[in-house]
Amino acid sequence: MSNWRLSQLRVAIIGVGSIGGIILGAMADTDVDIVCVSRGSTAKNLSDLGLVLHTPEGSIEVIPSERYLLVDSESKNLSEQIRGTCDIAIICGKTLDTPALAELASQVLTNDGYALTIQNGLGNAEVLAHRLGRERVFVGSLTHAAWRSNQGEVHWVGRGSINFGALDSQENHRAESLLNILNDAELDAVLCDDIEQIIWKKLLINVAINPVCAIAGVRNGALLEVNSLWQQSMQAMREAAIVARASGVDLGDIKLDEYLRDVVVISPENRCSMLQDIMAGRPTEIDALCGAVVLRGEAEGIPTPCNAILHGLIKGIENSSKFD
Secondary structure, three states: OOHHHHOOOEEEEEOOOHHHHHHHHHHOOOOOEEEEEEOHHHHHHHHHOOEEEEOOOOOEEEEOHHHEEEEEOOOOOOOOOOOOOEEEEEEOOOHHHHHHHHHHHHHHEEEEEEEEEOOOOOOHHHHHHHHHOHHHEEEEEEOOEEEEOOOOOEEEEEOOOEEEEEOOHHHHHHHHHHHHHHHHOOOOEEEOOOHHHHHHHHHHHHHHHHHHHHHHOOOOOHHHHOHHHHHHHHHHHHHHHHHHHHOOOOOOOOOHHHHHHHHHHOOOOOOOHHHHHHHHOOOOOHHHOHHHHHHHHHHHOOOOHHHHHHHHHHHHHHOHHHHO
C-alpha cells in the first residue's frame, strides 16, 4: 500500500444514487481518497462515464472515474485493495437494503472505522449497530435535495445541511475528521448530541413530503401551491410529531409548518425519492416512514389515520402492476 494512501483518509460512499451522488460530487473537490460502492446500471455509468452532476447554481460537473475506486456490490469477491481499508463509510442506500449495506460496510471498514447513515426512516442505525457495534455508528439527517435522471445524471436542486452525531453520544469525539471532511466539501455539517431528535425530525419531513408528492406525482414545490396537498402533508407530520413526543423524543420548540416550509422552499424542483421509486417501478421506503409511524403509534396508543392512509395508498401503487 502506498505512502500516499497512508497519508489520506479513505471514505466509502455506499449507495451512489441521488444523495450518494451529491456526497461524491462534493467530496471530489477535497483531498480524501474515495471508494464508491454501487451496482447495476449505476455502477456501469460510474465506470464508463463518471458522475455527471448538475449543481444548484446551474453548472454541470463531470467527476471522472479516475477520481474514485469503484466497487460493484453485486460482485461476489471484494478486492483486497478495498477490504478493510476505509476509515469512514457513508451509507446512502435504501432502507430495504440496510442489512446488505451493513455487511458491505463491515467489509470495507478498518477495524476502528465507523459508518454514518443518512438514510430515510427508522431502524437503520440499529441494523448497522448490530453488525458493526454501537460505538461505530453515526446517524445523520440531510436536507440537500437531489434527483437522478433516467440517464443516471444527478440533479442537485437544493443546498441544505447535514446534522449528525454518534449513536452513542460518548463517541462524538471521533467525528472530528468526518465533520472537517463534510465541511471541506461545503455540505454544511453540524455535529449534534441528540440522535433521536435528528432521526425523528428527518422522519417528520419524510412523511410530510414523500408519500404525498409520490401519490400526486408532483415535485416538492407543489405542496406550497396546492393547499389540499399541504394540508395532507401537515396532518401526516402532526401525527408523527405526537408519536415522537409520546415516545420520549425531545423535538424542541419546533414549529411544524415553518419547518416543512423551509425544506420545501430550498427544494421546489426536487422529485422526492419516493416519487422517483414509483416512477421507476421500484419498491419504496414507505414501511420505514409512514408504516413506522403507524406501528409506533399503535404501541403508544395513538391513532395515526393520515399516515395509515398514505401507507396503504403507496402499498397499493407499488402492487398496482399485479392487477393489470
